[in-house]
Amino acid sequence: xxxxxxxxxxxxxxxxxxxxxxxxxxxxxxxxxxxxxxxxxxxxxxxxxxxxxxxxxxxxxxxxxxxxxxxxxxxxxxxxxxxxxxxxxxxxxxxxxxxxxxxxxxxxxxxxxxxxxxxxxxxxxxxxxxxxxxxxxxxxxxxxxxxxxxxxxxxxxxxxxxxxxxxxxxxxxxxxxxxxxxxxxxxxxxxxxxxxxxxxxxxxxxxxx
Ligand SMILES: [Zn+2]
Ligand SMILES: [Zn+2]
Numbered sequence: 028x029x030x031x032x033x034x035x036x037x038x039x040x041x042x043x044x045x046x047x048x049x050x051x052x053x054x055x056x057x058x059x060x061x062x063x064x065x066x067x068x069x070x071x072x073x074x075x076x077x078x079x080x081x082x083x084x085x086x087x088x089x090x091x092x093x094x095x096x097x098x099x100x101x102x103x104x105x106x107x108x109x110x111x112x113x114x115x116x117x118x119x120x121x122x123x124x125x126x127x128x129x130x131x132x133x134x135x136x137x138x139x140x141x142x143x144x145x146x147x148x149x150x151x152x153x154x155x156x157x158x159x160x161x162x163x164x165x166x167x168x169x170x171x172x173x174x175x176x177x178x179x180x181x182x183x184x185x186x187x188x189x190x191x192x193x194x195x196x197x198x199x200x201x202x203x204x205x206x207x208x209x210x211x212x213x214x215x216x217x218x219x220x221x222x223x224x225x226x227x228x229x230x231x232x233x234x235x236x
Contacts, residue, residue, distance in 0.1 A: 028040075029042075029043055029064060031043070031066070031067055031068035031070075031071055032066040032067055033067045033068070033071040034068065034070070034071050036068060036070075038068055040064060042068050042069050042070075043064035043065050043066075043067075043068055043069065044064065044065045044069060044072065045063075045064060045065075046063045046064065046065055081128070082124070084149065085124035085125075085127055085128045086120055086121070086124045088124070088127060088149070088152070089120045089123035089124045089127060090120055092123065092153075092154040093112055093113065093118050093120070093123075094109070096112065096118075096154065096156065096163065097109030097110070097111075097112045100112070100156075100163055105159075105160075105162065105163065106162070106163065112163065112165075116162065116163050116164050116165055117164060117165040117166065118163075118165045119165070122165075123154075123165070126171060127152055127154070127171050130142075130152060130171040130172075131149065131152055135172050135173035135176055136170065136171075136172060137172050137173070137176045137191075137192055137195065138173060138175065138176050138195055139195075139199070140173060140175075142173065145173065145174075145175075147174070150174070151173050151174045151175070152171060152172075152173065152174070153171070153172060153173070153174050153177045154169055154170070154171055155169065155170050155171075155172050155176075155177050155180060156168060156169055157169065157170060157184065157185040158184040158185060158186075159182055159184070160184070179191065
């Protein structure tokens with residue numbers, strides 16, 4: 028038995044990886060008797076690796092966004108050259124990675140869908156330039172949103188797209204009403220006011236909550 032230096036748990040030897048220098052196939056049999064094992068158990072090692080992978084994945088995605096948008100904006104003449112995004116407009120891989128992770132775990136800020144429930148998960152997260160005709164200042168003119176919202180926004184400005192957000196909220200309210208009272212979507216009942224936030228939803232027809 029051996030104690031893990033990270034979690035303090037006591038496990039059998041084989042729950043600790045054999046240190047790399049001793050895992051060479053040809054010498055394996057000889058070394059197995061003298062093998063040194065990693066100080067950290069396999070569980071802790073895996074967790075550290077996963078966290079690291081997530082961090083790298085976010086940085087990689089941020090880097091890809093900078094390259095893609097940089098080329099695109101330079102081609103359109105909105106910025107002088109692709110490098111300006113980083114040197115002038117504040118596109119910083121570390122900040123971007125942090126923010127996209129945040130959005131990923133909190134859901135799309137426009138449709139409120141969670142990324143875990145989307146088909147492509149991480150790949151459904153995209154960086155949108157709010158107003159594509161203005162300078163691409165990071166933060167004030169950018170936002171991380173889901174691919175579906177980005178596609179449906181297309182090249183509209185946030186102002187033009189804003190109305191969609193209003194209809195999303197209305198749609199969410201109707202979903203809530205339907206979950207309480209399925210009759211509310213029927214023609215005779217569709218025409219009552221949307222309740223204000225926090226209001227008791229009116230009960231109609233035969234439905235009771
Ligand atoms: Zn451990
Ligand atoms: Zn969305």
